[in-house]
Amino acid sequence: xxxxxxxxxxxxxxxxxxxxxxxxxxxxxxxxxxxxxxxxxxxxxxxxxxxxxxxxxxxxxxxxxxxxxxxxxxxxxxxxxxxxxxxxxxxxxxxxxxxxxxxxxxxxxxxxxxxxxxxxxxxxxxxxxxxxxxxxxxxxxxxxxxxxxxxxxxxxxxxxxxxxxxxxxxxxxxxxxxxxxxxxxxxxxxxxxxxxxxxxxxxxxxxxxxxxxxxxxxxxxxxxxxxxxxxxxxxxxxxxxxxxxxxxxxxxxxxxx
Amino acid sequence: xxxxxxxxxxxxxxxxxxxxxxxxxxxxxxxxxxxxxxxxxxxxxxxxxxxxxxxxxxxxxxxxxxxxxxxxxxxxxxxxxxxxxxxxxxxxxxxxxxxxxxxxxxxxxxxxxxxxxxxxxxxxxxxxxxxxxxxxxxxxxxxxxxxxxxxxxxxxxxxxxxxxxxxxxxxxxxxxxxxxxxxxxxxxxxxxxxxxxxxxxxxxxxxxxxxxxxxxxxxxxxxxxxxxxxxxxxxxxxxxxxxxxxxxxxxxxxxxx
Numbered sequence: 478x479x480x481x482x483x484x485x486x487x488x489x490x491x492x493x494x495x496x497x498x499x500x501x502x503x504x505x506x507x508x509x510x511x512x513x514x515x516x517x518x519x520x521x522x523x524x525x526x527x528x529x530x531x532x533x534x535x536x537x538x539x540x541x542x543x544x545x546x547x548x549x550x551x552x553x554x555x556x557x558x559x560x561x562x563x564x565x566x567x568x569x570x571x572x573x574x575x576x577x578x579x580x581x582x583x584x585x586x587x588x589x590x591x592x593x594x595x596x597x598x599x600x601x602x603x604x605x606x607x608x609x610x611x612x613x614x615x616x617x618x619x620x621x622x623x624x625x626x627x628x629x630x631x632x633x634x635x636x637x638x639x640x641x642x643x644x645x646x647x648x649x650x651x652x653x654x655x656x657x658x659x660x661x662x663x664x665x666x667x668x669x670x671x672x673x674x675x676x677x678x679x680x681x682x683x684x685x686x687x688x689x690x691x692x693x694x695x696x697x698x699x700x701x702x703x704x705x706x707x708x709x710x711x712x713x714x715x716x717x718x719x720x721x722x723x724x725x726x727x728x729x730x731x732x733x734x
Numbered sequence: 735x736x737x738x739x740x741x742x743x744x745x746x747x748x749x750x751x752x753x754x755x756x757x758x759x760x761x762x763x764x765x766x767x768x769x770x771x772x773x774x775x776x777x778x779x780x781x782x783x784x785x786x787x788x789x790x791x792x793x794x795x796x797x798x799x800x801x802x803x804x805x806x807x808x809x810x811x812x813x814x815x816x817x818x819x820x821x822x823x824x825x826x827x828x829x830x831x832x833x834x835x836x837x838x839x840x841x842x843x844x845x846x847x848x849x850x851x852x853x854x855x856x857x858x859x860x861x862x863x864x865x866x867x868x869x870x871x872x873x874x875x876x877x878x879x880x881x882x883x884x885x886x887x888x889x890x891x892x893x894x895x896x897x898x899x900x901x902x903x904x905x906x907x908x909x910x911x912x913x914x915x916x917x918x919x920x921x922x923x924x925x926x927x928x929x930x931x932x933x934x935x936x937x938x939x940x941x942x943x944x945x946x947x948x949x950x951x952x953x954x955x956x957x958x959x960x961x962x963x964x965x966x967x968x969x970x971x972x973x974x975x976x977x978x979x980x981x982x983x984x985x986x987x988x989x990x991x
Contacts, residue, residue, distance in 0.1 A: 527783050546812060554811020555803060558880065558888055562834040566886035572835040577819040579829045579873065610871055614864065616836065623815065629823035631815055 480509040480612070480651040484640035488660045489719065490517035490556060499658065499719040500560065504567035506722060509612045509651065511643060512571075512619045514560060515636035520544075520551040540595040540633040548633050549575075552621040560619055571617040576600075576624030577631060579607045582639065584624035584632050598624045598632025600639070603646035637699055641706040648710035655711050657699065658719040663730030664700075666691060674728045680704060703732040737766040737869070737908040741897035745917045746976070747774035747813060756915065756976040757817065761824035763979060766869045766908065768900060769828075769876045771817060772893035777801075777808040797852040797890040805890050806832075809878040817876055828874045833857075833881030834888060836864045839896065841881035841889050855881045855889025857896070860903035894956055898963040905967035912968050914956065915976040920987030921957075923948060931985045937961060960989040 483503060489495050503512060524531050524547045532539040540548065557573040564571035576582025576598075584598030611618055620643065622636035637657070644655040664686075666673040678686065683700055686692040692700060703714045715721070717729030740760060746752050760769060781788050781804045789796040797805065814830040821828035833839025833855075841855030868875055877900065879893035894914070901912040921943075923930040935943065940957055943949040949957060960971045972978070974986030 523784075527780075549815050550807035550811040552811075553815045554807040554809075558806050558810045558832050558834055561832070562882045562888050563886045565834055565837050565882060565884055570836060572829075572831070574829070575815050575818070577815055577822055577828075577830075579827060580822050607871065614867055625819045625822060627822055629820045631819050 478509065478651050480511065480647050480653050481506060482511045482513065482640055482644045482647065482653060482655045483722070484513040484636060484655070484657050485515065485719070486636075486657070486659045487515045487517035489658065490514060491519070495660070495719075496560075497563070500563050500567065502719050502722040504564055504569045510617055511647075512560065512564075512617065513636055513640040513643065514552075514556060514619070514621060516548065516552050516556065516622060519555065520548050523547050523551055534592055534594075539593070540597050542596065545596040545631060545633060549623055549631055553623045557619060557621045564617060564619065569617045570615050571619050572611070573619045573621065575621055575631070576634070576639075580604050580625075580627065581607060581618075582620070582624045582634075582642070583627050584634055586626060586630065586632060596630070596632050598626065598634045600624065600634060600642040603642055605646050605650055608643075608647065609650060635698075637702050641702045641711070644706050644711045644714075645709045648712065652712045653710075654713040654715070655703075655706060656715045656717055656722070657703075658717060658722070660718070662718045662721070662728055663716050664692065664696065675730055676728060677731050677733060679733045700732065704734070707732065707734050735766065735908050737768065737904050737910050738763055739768045739770065739897055739901045739904065739910060739912045740979070741770040741893060741912070741914050742772065742976070743893075743914070743916045744772045744774035746915065747771060748776070752917070752976075753817075754820070757820050757824065759976050759979040761821055761826045767874055768904075769817065769821075769874065770893055770897040770900065771809075771813060771876070771878060773805065773809050773813065773879060776812065777805050780804050780808055791849055791851075796850070797854050799853065802853040802888060802890060806880055806888055810880045814876060814878045821874060821876065826874045827872050828876050829868070830876045830878065832878055832888070833891070833896075837861050837882075837884065838864060838875075839877070839881045839891075839899070840884050841891055843883060843887065843889060853887070853889050855883065855891045857881065857891060857899040860899055862903050862907055865900075865904065866907060894959050898959045898968070901963055901968045901971075902966045905969065909969045910967075911970040911972070912960075912963060913972045913974055913979070914960075915974060915979070917975070919975045919978070919985055920973050921949065921953065932987055933985060934988050934990060936990045957989070961991070964989065964991050 561573040663674040714732040818830040840859045920931040971989040
């Protein structure tokens with residue numbers, strides 16, 4: 478049986494018109510599907526409006542207790558419930574989840590030798606039994622990037638990682654396609670040229686593209702996640718614009734081992 | 735089969751020590767159970783800290799679009815997920831829900847002849863089929879006071895009403911006990927005397943107590959809700975301190991027709 482795991486990034490979340498278009502495309506996908514959403518800029522905006530100064534190290538947010546409150550509010554509250562309500566209006570029986578709900582995604586507070594990331598969780602375990610039951614009941618799970626440690630502590634977790642860990646866990650039971658949807662059509666050979674989509678990237682090409690600096694900064698952890706997912710059982714991974722969901726002929730990037 | 739629907743008010747939510755005690759008592763309840771939580775003062779605090787001025791008419795919040803964002807964040811995000819994570823740490827397999835999730839509680843935007851309540855929803859329909867499936871899978875549903883209209887709009891709904899409408903809908907399938915937990919032991923004959931708990935209130939006594947002004951202000955809609963729930967099928971209703979959940983001999987108020 479097939480499952481699609483679709484992850485959308487902050488640029489879609491932050492753009493109400495694009496979000497609406499994405500949700501329309503997503504709602505038309507038949508069969509088992511999951512949505513994983515990132516946070517966009519609203520958590521940072523909210524943090525600023527209540528006087529917090531967000532801290533980042535190497536592209537990752539440092540999550541102190543006050544910032545954790547904000548990301549839980551925005552990701553699990555505002556964004557997640559808005560998406561769920563919109564999918565319900567499109568006759569998708571969505572339920573929004575954090576990893577704490579149903580103990581679906583348990584994580585461990587990150588213990589880094591030199592950097593204190595604060596309340597950041599690395600995924601430890603996905604509860605596939607309950608996820609399977611939910612799918613059997615026609616539910617469309619919508620995950621935000623919040624997990625928990627099973628000891629009562631919520632933790633902030635990277636949304637790309639949530640998507641890949643969900644896909645890996647589900648691949649024990651299903652054939653899983655993982656799609657990262659963003660504002661471009663895929664990984665570009667030339668970041669200035671939207672038509673320069675690289676249609677397939679394998680590990681050899683990935684190494685070359687990194688050396689040529691075609692792939693750099695934020696795209697590196699994203700692709701590392703992809704290869705990790707493929708090696709751990711995910712069948713297919715795509716990086717694409719969401720219009721590809723309903724028009725598979727639109728060019729996009731497929732990641733292969 | 736029995737189901738307990740337990741509603742906790744804002745004074746428990748706002749007091750971390752009481753909330754922890756309540757959740758410990760709640761987690762020990764065996765069998766099917768639901769938790770419904772109100773919002774406490776944190777939505778008002780958050781609204782103030784971002785410069786919104788909350789408006790109330792007759793004890794009910796007027797929910798404009800900005801205030802709706804705040805209540806969704808706080809009720810469905812912060813409070814709901816904190817409760818879920820804590821119940822998970824106490825080995826209750828909690829899932830947090832708004833009414834939009836799984837289309838569990840659908841409502842209609844209130845259309846009042848003279849007052850524009852804003853984005854406030856009156857409950858129209860409860861999806862008992864999915865609730866039953868969740869209970870069969872050992873899930874402990876935790877509801878915040880947010881619903882939706884199935885057309886993509888989230889709506890703010892009174893938490894007491896959510897609790898009573900859930901109890902009424904579930905009473906078609908189960909024997910339902912609805913308990914309103916708050917900081918007192920029950921309805922008091924003398925509000926200054928915590929030991930003056932009225933152990934049973936029926937409709938005749940209710941009328942008398944209202945005439946004597948023993949029952950007034952916020953307690954009136956609460957008790958109206960109770961009698962409405964009893965007449966629509968709920969088996970048993972209690973107003974109690976949460977310590978009664980594990981010690982049924984502690985005095986409390988039972989509402990009967």
